[in-house]
Structure formats: C-alpha cells, structure tokens
Amino acid sequence: MDFSILGQYVKCKLPGVPVWLAGIGMINMRRVTKSLLLAQIMFRNPPEFLDRLEAAVTSRLEKRIGRQFQYPAISATETIAKVRELFQGEVNLDEVEKLESDVVKRMQLLEGIAPFTTAHHADFSLARLCYILCRFLRPDIVVETGVAYGVTTAFILKALESNGKGNLHSVDLPPLGKNADKFVGYLVPEELKDRWVLHRGVSKRVFPELLPQLKKVDIFVHDSLHTYWNIRRELQLVTPYLSRPAIVIADDIQSNLAFQEWVLRTSPTTWWTFKEKDKDSVAGLAVFL
Numbered sequence: 001m002d003f004s005i006l007g008q009y010v011k012c013k014l015p016g017v018p019v020w021l022a023g024i025g026m027i028n029m030r031r032v033t034k035s036l037l038l039a040q041i042m043f044r045n046p047p048e049f050l051d052r053l054e055a056a057v058t059s060r061l062e063k064r065i066g067r068q069f070q071y072p073a074i075s076a077t078e079t080i081a082k083v084r085e086l087f088q089g090e091v092n093l094d095e096v097e098k099l100e101s102d103v104v105k106r107m108q109l110l111e112g113i114a115p116f117t118t119a120h121h122a123d124f125s126l127a128r129l130c131y132i133l134c135r136f137l138r139p140d141i142v143v144e145t146g147v148a149y150g151v152t153t154a155f156i157l158k159a160l161e162s163n164g165k166g167n168l169h170s171v172d173l174p175p176l177g178k179n180a181d182k183f184v185g186y187l188v189p190e191e192l193k194d195r196w197v198l199h200r201g202v203s204k205r206v207f208p209e210l211l212p213q214l215k216k217v218d219i220f221v222h223d224s225l226h227t228y229w230n231i232r233r234e235l236q237l238v239t240p241y242l243s244r245p246a247i248v249i250a251d252d253i254q255s256n257l258a259f260q261e262w263v264l265r266t267s268p269t270t271w272w273t274f275k276e277k278d279k280d281s282v283a284g285l286a287v288f289l
C-alpha cells in the first residue's frame, strides 16, 4: 500500500502534518479500527472472537518457534507443462487473458476503498493453475478455503462456467476491516456467481457440517490461514472426501511441514511443489488418480 498517498490525503485534511507522520497515523488508524471491530465481535459473536484470537496467537507463535521447510520447488511454468503432460491435453487460455485483465481493472477500483490489505491477493500463476486444473478435471465439486477479494475464486468459477458444470464452495472468515464482508469476492465478475456458494466462518467450524453434505470433493484449494495447525487440520478434514481422480492445491506451504507430512501420510499418485511467479510463495500440488 502506498502510504504516501494516504499521507497526502490526511495532510490535506490536517494542514501542517508532514506526509510521513500522516502515513504512520493512517497505519495506526487501521490498528485502532481493527481493535474496535475485535472488541465488538467479542460481545456479539464470542466463537468468532475466539477463532480470530486462535489465528493471531498460533500465527505469532509459529513465526517464533515454527520450523521453516525448504521445499524443492519447480517454476509455475514447469508446473503447467507437467499438468498438461499428466492430462495429455491442451487448454485454451484466451478467456483467461480476458478474465485476468478484468480482474486487474477491478483491483484498480479497490485502491482507496479496500477495507483490508490487498496483500491477500493470490498470485496469477496460482489462479491460472486453478483454472487449468478445473478445465482438465471437469469437477462437480470444488472446495476452496480463503477468498479475500477473490482472485482464485474468479478463475475457478470461470473454468466451471466454461465446463458448463460444477459448483465452487468457498469458506472464508474475512479479515478485520470496516464492512469487510461486503468486499469478500469483490473481484469475481457478477455473471460468474451462479455456481458459487460462500460459507462464512473458519474452516474448522464449516467443514464438519459442509463436507458430509457435499459427500465428495474433486478439487480442494487451501488458501486460508497458512499455519501448521490450520493447513494440517484442513488437509486432514478434506482427505476422506477426496474422490478419484482428485487434486489438492495448497498455497503458501513454505513456513511449516504440514503439507510434507500430509503427502507422506496419504501417498498421492504424484505430487510436487512450485514457486509462484510474482510472489515469494511456494505452493503444493497433489494428484490422486
């Protein structure tokens, strides 16, 4: 985020306040807003308050005492080539180019009104991969955790639309921010929302009810909270529901061993890890045939 722009804005409102000071003021305003929202949630929705507290505590704790893992990662381009080889086919990416430019335009509209950080946006290389996998596998049911403004959501829904079948169930507890709920999936074009069901809440609460209803999951995308305990729990909960064939993609796995432990336990037909194109993130992909 460009705090100098925010700073300029505050400076206009408060003449005499230097830009850098105004910028820091805006950061602190965000902190204050978050603290006030959290206090409201504590009274209105104690379970959600506890979920947010758990996320904050485990994230901080794992940053201090967790074990980083160096995954041997190939590139996103190599990953797409591998997927093409695996499914022995081609996917026309013309409509993805168009979607990507629409999403970029929507991202620009977000500037200045975004209630929570746009650093949540998934890398386009990951989003494209989600699209390609959905086109190859033609899933009935896709489940994803972590929507934020909805980059991966838009790409998955586009693929389902082109397939002419399938639904996406997304699970998301929005980041703290004023009217944050209204912005979840902001980047998803309206005409793609017919095949989309958004479940509000943390995966550990939503999954035990949702997964038995769905009965099976063809593609699972983890992109929520990337702590060891959360990745481990989501993968464990979804595994009994994975159909054959099925694909699992997990974003931002580099900070802990959860993905590695899970593949060793579940023995997918094939799996590998890859570095995203424009983000310093490693994602994992597992295929069950």
Ligand SMILES: C[S@@+](CC[C@H](N)C(=O)[O-])C[C@H]1O[C@@H](n2cnc3c(N)ncnc32)[C@H](O)[C@@H]1O
Residues within 6 Å of the ligand: 055, 120, 121, 122, 145, 146, 147, 148, 149, 150, 151, 152, 153, 171, 172, 173, 174, 175, 201, 202, 203, 204, 223, 224, 225, 230
């Ligand atoms: C990295 S962002 C998702 C990015 C998104 N997939 C995209 O393509 O732009 C993570 C999102 O997951 C939400 N979240 C965090 N912990 C969660 C949990 N335990 N269950 C569900 N959603 C969670 C965050 O609030 C945020 O909206």
